[in-house]
Amino acid sequence: METRGAKHGWRRRELIGATAGLGAIGALPGLARAAGGDPVVDAPGGRYRGMREAGLSVFRGIRYGQDTRSRRFQAPLAPQPNRDVHDATEFAASCPQTGDRYARQSEDCLFLNIWTPGADSRAKRPVMLYIHGGAYSSGSVIDPLNYGDKLSAHGDAVVVTVNHRLNALGYLYLARLDPHFADSGNVGQLDLILALKWVRDNIAAFGGDPHRILVFGQSGGGAKIATMMGMPAAKGLFQRAATMSGQQVTASGPLHASERTRSYLDAVGVSESDLSPLLAMPVERLIDGLGAVDPILGGHVYFGPVLDMKWLTRHPFWPDANPQSNAIPMILGNTHDETRAFIPPDSKRVRGLTWENLPARMAPELRIDILPEWVVAQYRGHFPQMSPTDVFYAATTAGRSWRGQIIEADRRAEAGAPTWVYQLxxxxxxxxxxxxxxxLDIPLVFGTLDAPGSITGTGEGARRVSRQMMDAFLACARTGAPNHAGLARWQGYTLPNRETMIFDVNSKLSDDPRRWQRELFARVPYIQPGT
Known part of the structure; x- marks a missing residue:
């Protein structure tokens, strides 16, 4: 599955300001001057030629791990040392996945991208490393929403984005069937850890401070960060964290993961007694197998990190916040209407909603075992102005999307861990x-309001919220706290106050803004979807 197309900036862009300031650039430690003005960085991991764009030095497609095609379901390896100058001017391939959103896909996908105001090793700028969403099965950082140019330029920071293995390639748990694949359930996580090691060892040459690394991620990216906060192998590789609508309270249990593996093996026609065909079959067939039925949840088979007792030896936020990461400052955020993205207003589940059919349609989307008729009655009594559609989205957001974040924030507050919570x-x-x-918070944090796929608009309100969110994430990366002059004082999250920053045209701090809905759904146990 290695195809090429001119999509999302695959092809080399026109140089902007390529000849500006060449004398100064040539004098910077670690930065050489290439013909035509392209920056060449001499880092411990290699020499990389990037591009000058709008005042930034940009490096796309830097390899941080070896080709995984010959190492399916195994831990990644760092690249072999090589002092040749590597061309870093185009995005590399994204991990194979269903659909054709990303034109170029390959198992050889362990690459990262860097935007920096200048590759001066003395600069010691804060580093912001982004992990994309798409649960654990899809997505890529080559999406224009994730471009780091505006964030880097606005905040004088080094922005890094990372691709890694996904779906069965990153999280198919084979260890109980064959000990040769002892790492298999978590190799996607191990890719990210390897990327962080590369950044730790090399980012100074790009102007970054390896002691001020903020990892941030949206949806599945946030969940991967929450998981890494409980992985001993990730200890010390980042100093701050921020998750955007992405939590991982518990990992996938090894028994459930094994049941999913069996369903997947049936779909690709491989016997659990001989896994060798998995290593030889075309990657397209491996991706086709993702349509296997999940024996636990129904729908397509779920993949995610596994409590394998090797790389992940306890759940990230159960029974408490893992003490390993409680000293790390952390931002936790969600949006007000999460499920309006998953379930379109014109979909069959929402179209024609009435008070009579609402409970039945809403029940499977709550993802918890609670009496839907009772939930509807409670909402109608507390919010009489809401329509059936309003209740559908409010209840599914509160029951399905907010609870993991509330649990993580509460556990960190109980431990006295520095935590800031927002609601968009x-x-x-x-x-x-x-x-x-x-x-919705992706373009606001990256400043990519006008990128394809953004629905923020570019009006003054969106620009104001974006500046506030960008500056909060940048401040956290720089100082370990998100407060800045353009935002009301953002108090840390404590119990029982549950201080939450409400990001809006007029942002404000609010105590426990979700209290009624939080208490309503706290009546039933929370089970992390997929685990």
Missing amino acids: DFQSPIEPNRGAPHM
């Missing part, structure tokens, strides 16, 4: 029926 209430002016859906 800013409503999309482009698609008002979506409200403040899942993913």
